[in-house]
Amino acid sequence: MTDETNKSLESTSPSDASTDAAEVAAASGSETKRSGSLLKSPWLWAGLCALSIAGSGIAIATVSATHFSPEREVKQYFELLEQGKSDRALGLLHATVPQGDAVLLSGDGLKAALDGFEASSLELETDTVESDPNQRTVTASYTFSGSEHQTVFTLRKARTDWLFFDKWEFVPVTLPVATVQAQYSPTATVNDSPSPLSTKKSAAKGSESNEPAWNVQTYPVLPPAIVKASYQTEFIKGSEQQQVLTDFTAKAPTISLGAEASDKLTDYVDAQLKDYLDRCADQQVLKPAGCPMDYATSARVRSSTINWDILEYPEAKVTLTSQGWSIEPLRGRAKIALQEQDLDSGELYTAQEQDTFEFRATLKVNGNRVTVTPDAFDYDPNNQA
Template sequence: MSQALVRTAAGWLLGLMLVVAAGVVAINIVNNSVAGPQQPVREYFDALQKGEGEKALGLLRASVPQSNAAMLDGTALQTAAAGISDVRYGDAEDRGGNQVMVPVDYTIDGSEQRTEFLLEKSGTEWLFFHKWSFVPAALPVVDVTVVNANEATLNGVPVNMPNGRNSFAVFYPGEYEASLAGEYFSAPPTKATLSGRDVPAAPLSLMTEATDGLKDAVGSKVKEFLDTCADTADKQQKLQPDCPFYHATNNRVVDGTIDWSIQEYPTVSIEPFGGRWVVAPLNGKAQIKAQQVDLFTGAVTELNAVHDFSFTTRLDIDAENVKVTPLLSY
């Protein structure tokens, strides 16, 4: 009986040892996978790609600097992370003081990138499983400027640009693209990739230009002004009308024969200057036809002359109207 009990006890002891060993192995597996330091990083990337800014901010334990928060949630955040692919989580590297660094390699629009995340052991769960958290830090900021505009689009979201500039708190990694596509003013898209908190993103500068729509609108008003000016000069039979063009002569021009017309309309160029949009000097050609009498001989001849002219304007634009005011000097 004693030998049977010994064998039974030995069997139970061996089984217990196997259970304990299996438990240790299981704990190590869990601590190196589900409860490993890579797990919070995986959850963080998942939150970024789903546009869940509140969750991402909570996981990252990051503070938000004094800045615009338009990029921290929803469509803007999803767009920032949309180009991230082929994500590879590396092994944690010890940094001492219960801290580890988890490297993540990935591509953004085909470009290889790497981000290193610093995490710290913040406790245990169920006595055995490690709990890891990001080491708190402030979010980075992307600066955006736009020439002569108070609005822009950043990652597909309209944003205000007071005095043509603003700063946006952003998550990383991500890609941020600014653009301006208005009816009267536009700017080609410009983008920057942010791979880490300590790697500042290049400022996004939008070089605004007048659209063809604005140039056409200004050109139409300039043409209307010149045509009206020429018609009024015909009605008033003036050689020197209140227009950018005139004709000077020592001959007497026969009243009722004066006929002004515009032979070449100005090409419109609109540029930023001193915080405003200005129209470059407008240059064109006007033609006058008439009959003239030589005061010395009395001979009547046909007058047919083309004169270059130039004038400036003041351009005023609001949400609905384009106003062009000719500035003439006499």
């Protein structure tokens, strides 16, 4: 029985294998036919084309926004400023540079002009120009010297590359200028750089003012820029003033540097007043000649016992007006000690008294020569006897 069974198995195995192979082949053929039908379907190819076009459109839009947008040009402008490449920034702007001192367009002057600009705060927003579809305005918002500012740039489409990518360029501009003027100095320090004030602005015709003419200079700048100006001569100083320029079109206000007495001049005036009062105190009289203090008594006084001391010296406050230098009223305090003799009894006694005094003084400055003259006391500063 075992042999019959084996024969039966041997006789049926080839047949079953052939049947299975046929079934697999039939199934494979069916799948191939279905795949071929799908590949021949116009809807499949239309879908694939649509996906391909959409992907290409996204890629083109991304590349265009990243490398060919108006905002990219503005961002590059700010990058060039931070790198100190003002020549390339000027070329990018197609800028016209007005006459003036170019100290703020390169080197330390340019670096100082950007002092306080926070690059991380830069935000750009593009708007269309209704009057010209080929132009765009880009508003740059940023923090500068701790405050929020904006600069508006106008760009135009120059051409289209490879059918899709628009090339943008700045509409040509003229750089704004900062103006610095001073009456009492031929030079100024602008953004830590010395600059001559070469142009003189005369007083108005018919004016009776004694004020000197203004010395003026203009400075082209690349916005945004901060301009700091001051001056210091031996006897006069103009305290630092500053302004921020962010606009290409608005006229910047003039920086007018005032005039104050320098520390050296004030110290010199104080020293001259001290010397004057010390010489007053050296006089052993009740009313020193040409001096503001005095002492009145009806008793007999021996001059050899008179001793004046200055307890409080005045501190001069010097100002400069259209009429010239002026010293505000001065105030001081002195003490006198002396021996008096009563005319009736003949008694001798020591007297002491403090005297608060006030006086005025005039000041003249002629080049390096300074003259301080106390008023109304017939005092001659040139007489040292």
